[in-house]
Amino acid sequence: MTKKPFVGQSAIANGLLDLVHTDVCGPLSIPARGGFSYFITFTDDHSWYGYVYLMRYRFEAFGRFKEYRLEVENQTNRKNKSPSVGPRWFIGYPKETAGYYFYDPAEQKIFVSRNAVFLEKGFPSDSRHDEVLIEESNEEPHRDTKTSFEPTVHTDSVPVLRRSTRESRVPDSGFVGLTSQLDNDPKTYGEAMSDIDSDKWLEAMKSEMGSMGSNQVWTLVDPPKGARPVGCKWVYKRKLGANGEVTAYKVRLVAKGYTQRPEVDFEETYSPVAMAKSIRILLAIAAWYDYEIWQIDVKTAFLNGFVEEEIFMDQPEGFTAVGEEQKICHLQRSIYGLKQASRRWNTRFDEVIRGYDFIKNDYDPCVYKKISGSSVAYLVLYVDDILLIGNDVKMLGDIKAWLSTQFSMKDMGQASYILGIKIYRDRSRRLLGLTQSSYIEKVLKRFKMEHSKRGLLPMRHGIKLSKKQSPKTDEELKRMLNIPYASAVGSIQYAVECTKPDVAYALSVTSRYQACAGEAHWGAVKSILKYLKRTKDMFLIYGGGELILEGYSDASFQSDDGDAKS
Known part of the structure; x- marks a missing residue:
């Protein structure tokens, strides 16, 4: 039913889903990827959280509405009280608000609505003479609910403002990609082999290849007809400590994701990381309540994700299988460098951690909470760095032990340095400093x-x-x-x-x-x-x-x- 335009500005709704704004846009002059020419939006007036659904045709709007309604009703435990469009009797005009008074003979009640189509062409003897087609306002009383809800991205309805599919450089740890331009790390396999620390780089490469084998990242196959394998390269990084000293020589085998073809080698690529403000908020809470702050590093995190597409890759330089030089790698796992690698890892971690009764935060999808009696634990994920914060040492120990059964982990002990930030604590005074x-x-x-x-x-x-x-x-x-x-x-x-x-x-x-x-x-x-x-x-x-x-x-x-x- 066509809704009438709003005139002026009304007060903000008192609760979630009391009022939802929706609009359909299209057809677009240039269809989006996948042939989508329309999109529909739903925006909650109270929280201003919004959903966007792409559509190929305008008639899909009602189906998208049903999809949206099920999603938000499930999140907020509120039900849509507006009935379907139907005949009601017009009885007058309200003084305090815009709209009309209507009488519902079925439920024997009077209500106000502003969305109506008057049927004025019937004869006086017509039983529909005084009826109108209206859409009733939601009269459900306000309930105490969560102050907001977070939209869920559906696999078959991608938001219109798509995340960039450009390959992002994900830091192993430290300075969020900025220090790569400041250090003199080898850029190629040849430079690494001629570097003063060549023996350390070689040892790190062997360790990386060992991880590839233990995780069954690929199988060697003869090149299928028409296959276009992506290239790969070695990435070298001296990992620095809090005082700038070299603490480890890290090597990653990285796929050349820029050669991947959209909708052939990958589709969705977006993967969240914990926001810096979320980390600071939790550290402030930990300082105030004197919580434990532990740090864990996930080894070869991206290798834990599974590849859904069929992707082939060249064999790594310096580690070509003897006697099988003509073969290529058929990827089974999500190797570093693939455009979808971080998304696959994040999806896998999310499934695993929620299976251990952690609840995802509505505002930051990389912050999780678990409560058991008087014990509370927070988990923060930033790519492959994990912070565990809580008030029960035994509970944190159990979480850490359980995570170690799911992924290859490195226990970093008490958190002292994360994402380029030094953490100092004076627990006797319940103070925490960041620099x-x-x-x-x-x-x-x-x-x-x-x-x-x-x-x-x-x-x-x-x-x-x-x-x-x-x-x-x-x-x-x-x-x-x-x-x-x-x-x-x-x-x-x-x-x-x-x-x-x-x-x-x-x-x-x-x-x-x-x-x-x-x-x-x-x-x-x-x-x-x-x-x-x-x-x-x-x-x-x-x-x-x-x-x-x-x-x-x-x-x-x-x-x-x-x-x-x-």
Whole structure:
């Protein structure tokens, strides 16, 4: 039934699913992958969580609605009370709200609705004379439910705003991919064999091949007709400790995923990781309640995922099977480098951990919780790094032992260093400190600021940036093209998310000009880096005070000369 347009703005709904907005868009001028030309959206007015379903034809809308209704009713334990469209009697107009009064003879009740089609063409003797086709408003009283719910991605209905299928570089650990440009690790098999640490690299490669064999990652087969095997390469990384010392030589055999063909070698690629703010929140809770914080590393995590597509790969350089040089690898497991590898691993881990009675967090899909009596445990997953946080040592030990039966694990003990963040604890005072001194030193070196002066403030007083300071001449444009402005902003952003909220405002201002940065904007970014040099050894401290969430915001529309946006 066609709904009438809303006029004006009404109050926000009091509870989940009290009011749901929906709209159908299409046909699209260029169909999406898979032949989808329409999409339908459902948005809850209370929480503003939304679902998007792709459709090939407009008539699929009702089927998508039923799919959506089942999903949200299951999550919120609320039922749709609106009946199907049917005849009711119009009896008047309400004074307090827009719409009409209707009488339902079947249920003998009066209600208000604004969605109606009046049947005015019948004769007076027609039994339908005073009837209208209406859709009743939901009169279900408000219930106490969860404050929000998280949409589930359906395999046969991909969100219209698709995640990029471009291969993402996933860090083994440490500095989220930034340090790869700062270290002198071998880039090829030949460089590794001529490196001063060649014996260590060779030992690591043999260990990697051992993992491939024990996990039955592939089988050697003769190339099938028409097969297009993807290439592979060795990736070398010196793993650093909290003080920058080399703690391990890590080698990964990585498939050249950029040669994979969409919808042939892969489909879905998105895989979540724990948000930095989720980690900080849980660490703050752990500090306040004096919880245990343990760290576990999953060895060759991606090899735990199973490949659903038929994929062939070349044999690894330096480890070609003697007498079977002409054969190729038929992949059974999700090797590193495949576009779907991280998704396959995350899906497998999610299935396993929920089978052990862990409950996934609604807001962060990589945070899990388990409660047993007075014992509570939190599990945080960041690719292959796991944090276990809880108040019961025995319970945490049981979880760790059980995980070891499912995956190959390395027990790291008490968490002291994760994702480039040092963790210091003073349990007698229930204090926990976080710092990224090593990470910041590497960022300063990368942008040639390691010998600069130390700044007192992240943004100098009186500095006012605007688009008017963008390059005007070809010479200025050419100079700014050689300045890694966006890269510097991104490097600072990671520090802000983890341990440096004090430079959040300065970063917010400078990040507005990434598309039109000039000398003044670059100077402001360097001021932030100078300030980070001065404060790199300082800590973000949790504990000591009350466990209260406080938020701060600032709107300054008039100070923006560009477009008056805060």
